[in-house]
Amino acid sequence: MDTIKKIITTKNDGNIAYHVNDLKSSVDKNRLKLSQKYNFDMSKLRYMNQVHGENIKIVDFNSPLLIDNCDALVTKEKNLPIMVMVADCIPILLYDNKKDVIAVVHAGRNSTFLSIVQKTALMMIKELGCKAEDINAYLGPSIQKCCYEVSNELENIVIKSYGKEFSQNRYIDLQAINVKQLNDIGIFNVEVSRICTKCSNEAYFSYRNDKDCGRFSIIAILK
Numbered sequence: 311m312d313t314i315k316k317i318i319t320t321k322n323d324g325n326i327a328y329h330v331n332d333l334k335s336s337v338d339k340n341r342l343k344l345s346q347k348y349n350f351d352m353s354k355l356r357y358m359n360q361v362h363g364e365n366i367k368i369v370d371f372n373s374p375l376l377i378d379n380c381d382a383l384v385t386k387e388k389n390l391p392i393m394v395m396v397a398d399c400i401p402i403l404l405y406d407n408k409k410d411v412i413a414v415v416h417a418g419r420n421s422t423f424l425s426i427v428q429k430t431a432l433m434m435i436k437e438l439g440c441k442a443e444d445i446n447a448y449l450g451p452s453i454q455k456c457c458y459e460v461s462n463e464l465e466n467i468v469i470k471s472y473g474k475e476f477s478q479n480r481y482i483d484l485q486a487i488n489v490k491q492l493n494d495i496g497i498f499n500v501e502v503s504r505i506c507t508k509c510s511n512e513a514y515f516s517y518r519n520d521k522d523c524g525r526f527s528i529i530a531i532l533k
Contacts, residue, residue: 319344324524326393354390358395360394406434
């Protein structure tokens with residue numbers, strides 16, 4: 311059984327996304343410092359041009375470094391770092407220690423409505439031989455139901471699609487929806503961070519607090 315290295319970056323590590331209002335040289339510097347701090351090879355890092363969709367890619371050492379038009383990465387390669395970047399959306403890590411498969415998922419509102427975490431887990435099962443009971447999930451720091459206020463229209467979509475328990479006075483529980491999607495296919499080993507990126511005052515970027523903010527990340531490596 312291999313071990314999974316899980317890295318959760320914070321504001322203290324700086325912005326690690328190229329697609330926000332930041333100099334490429336600054337992001338390069340932040341990423342390099344990160345690789346030195348956590349002892350991994352930055353030249354191998356696979357990351358995504360995240361588009362709030364449902365595209366999932368299985369990656370290996372032949373894959374491009376930047377995976378375009380994608381919101382989840384899956385790999386069975388050892389020492390191949392994969393990364394998801396967020397600022398309020400839910401960063402999700404899926405891992406199967408028996409089959410040695412890991413995945414990172416960008417579960418914002420749109421991707422959650424498209425069941426991306428469930429589809430990623432099903433890809434692990436169908437394409438890479440994982441079993442639902444062996445898959446573990448970790449939902450990282452993100453905006454929580456205390457702060458995730460949406461329009462009446464969106465609340466109605468949530469209630470119609472998932473049930474009344476997932477929204478209260480237009481505050482929706484995106485974490486619970488993702489957990490339900492995993493539970494529905496037999497995945498129950500789920501850990502959910504209770505840190506709200508918007509109101510906790512912890513060192514995470516929040517788009518709702520600052521539209522010009524950077525991005526933090528979950529980086530996963532199969533050792």
